[in-house]
Amino acid sequence: MSNRYKMFDVIVIGAGPSGLNTARRLAENGLKVLVLEKKSEIGEHVICTGIVGKDIFKRFSLSKNSILKEIRKVKVISPFMNYLNYEHPDSFAYVVDRKKFDGYLGEKAHSKGVKIELNSKVKDIIINKNSVEVITKKNGKYKEKYLSQLVIIATGVNYKLQKKLGLGFPNNFLKGIQAELNIKDGEYTHVFIGRDVAPGAFAWVVPIGKETVRVGLMTEGNPKECFRRLIEKFFPDKIRSLKKERIQFKPIAQGLISKTYGNRVLTVGEAAAQVKTTTGGGIYYGLLCSEFASQVILKRFNEGDFSERALSEYEKLWKKALKKEILIGYYARKLCGKLNDSQIENLFKIIQSDGILPLVKDKGDFDWHSDLLLAFLKKLSFRLIKIIK
Ligand SMILES: Cc1cc2nc3c(=O)[nH]c(=O)nc-3n(C[C@H](O)[C@H](O)[C@H](O)COP(=O)(O)OP(=O)(O)OC[C@H]3O[C@@H](n4cnc5c(N)ncnc54)[C@H](O)[C@@H]3O)c2cc1C
Known part of the structure; x- marks a missing residue:
């Protein structure tokens, strides 16, 4: 273990959209920020359909370079194969390439002075009276220690660090599954509902290129079985060629959690279950809450107060914005799931x-x-x- 502590104002754990945007906002306001990311590349193997509303780019000053496709037409397919077509006058959402989307946020953060350490999995956080110690395993081998005034946990659906610190974590999850298939796309994004394909939620087929679609679903049931039934029902000719290694799984956090703050620590993004309970989308809420987190942190740096009480303002702010959305969406989806x-x-x-x-x-x-x-x-x-x- 290296003895030399590396000192920062804020350490952000996790280089997803929520962590990177928090880091960027703090650094552009003069703080010395370190991002620690366990993967070897930002946006590597992200499991996500990448659908974001059209306003996200302007709202969070993002580049549109990551856009793969616009969404304007949606076809909803009922359990008994009836169709509902929805056509919006113009594009209301986009499908993005997450590697480029997250990569842009990484470049922005870096250009504001954020140091990003890859291959650095955080194993432990120790909150002391006057500082925070963050301990990583670098390249899975030797340990590094870092020191900061404050730490942000933005680790997505990995909740080990919150549990260790006695912070809140979600108890409810939907199971997500997705693969990319070579299918000639149409103009329509398809949404499938029904107990056969996605009990408790829905399935989707989203065109991303001339001959590629993202097929996925989220469910309270068995995702593998639902996915097999979905492919058998709608793409029977693909069932043989669908290689296991191309199918990706990931849970999706659901519900409202407390506490997302403690002495010298905040949790942001899916790490704080800041996810739409209707669709499972977490990018927008994660970015929104990273703005609340950075606002509160910047104030506290002016005052030099990183106590639990001082940081509680963060949870008040984000719940004021999202509590109603998260709860109404959760119960509406639960009702439909019955x-x-x-x-x-x-x-x-x-x-x-x-x-x-x-x-x-x-x-x-x-x-x-x-x-x-x-x-x-x-x-x-x-x-x-x-x-x-
Ligand atoms: C199948 C599926 C489809 C989805 N589709 C959409 C969609 O279309 N639109 C949408 O908005 N959302 C979608 N989501 C949800 C979305 O992907 C997440 O909500 C979003 O990525 C959350 O962003 P985040 O920054 O909070 O966390 P993440 O993007 O998960 O980033 C967390 C980062 O932390 C790193 N990390 C974790 N633990 C550690 C550690 N101990 N040390 C260091 N680094 C660590 C991870 O490697 C990762 O890079 C989908 C999810 C699934 C499963």
């Missing part, structure tokens, strides 16, 4: 026939779903009760 295929089909028919699509155009927002869900509920309440009965 419906059987005939009930889903009935709901689908009502949506097809009953002026619901204009509601989507009026109240729909790619990143904020609670208003639309409440409007749905208001419009459909009696019929929903009938369906559930």
Whole structure:
């Protein structure tokens, strides 16, 4: 173990979008920041469909270079193979290449002075009275120690460090699975609902290039079996050629957690379950919360106060923005997850026939779903009760 401590104002653990954006914001305001990332490259083997709302680029000053495809047309397919087509007047979302997307954030952070150490897996954090010690394994071998005033945990769905420090972590997860297939794409992003393909959530086929699509699903059920059924049902000619190693799995955090702060520590992004409970999307909320985290940290650096009490403002800020979204989305999805295929089909028919699509155009927002869900509920309440009965 190297004896020489390396001193920073803030150490960020995890070079995903949430960690990198926090690091970038802190460094551009004069702090000395280190990012520690266990992988050998930023954005390496990220398991993600990469769908983001169109506003994300302007909102967080991001380059559009990572965009692979626009999303304007969506086809929702019911359990009994009925279709619902939704066409937006213009692109409302994009599919990005996560390696480029995260890579850009890494370059931005670096250009503001952030030091990024790759191949550095954080094994332990020790919170002392006047500093934080962060201990890594470098290239899986020898240990390094770093010292800072404050540490940010932005490790995605790895919760070991939070557990060790007695911080909050999610108890609920959906299981995500995805593969890229060579299929001639169309203009449509497809969404599949029904207990056969994705009990508790939904499946998707998202075109990303001329002949490539991302096929995936998230579910409360068995992801492998659901994925096999999805491919058998919709792409039977691909079942033989689908190599196991091309199929990737990852859990998706669900629900509202506390606490995301402690003495000299904050948790950000999927590490704090800041994920849309409707779609499982975590990029936007992670970036948003990294802005709240950096605002609070910069204030605390002015005051020199990194106590739990001083940092609690962070959780107040992000919950003010996201609590309603996370809870309403969670319960709406849970409710839909209880419906059987005939009930889903009935709901689908009502949506097809009953002026619901204009509601989507009026109240729909790619990143904020609670208003639309409440409007749905208001419009459909009696019929929903009938369906559930
Ligand atoms: C199948 C699937 C599809 C998805 N599709 C979408 C989508 O279309 N749109 C969307 O918005 N979201 C999507 N998501 C969710 C999205 O990928 C995550 O919410 C998002 O990546 C979270 O960003 P983050 O920065 O918080 O964490 P991450 O991107 O997970 O980054 C965490 C980083 O921390 C590193 N790390 C972990 N532990 C340590 C350690 N001990 N030491 C050092 N480094 C460590 C990891 O290597 C990683 O680089 C999807 C998820 C799945 C599973």
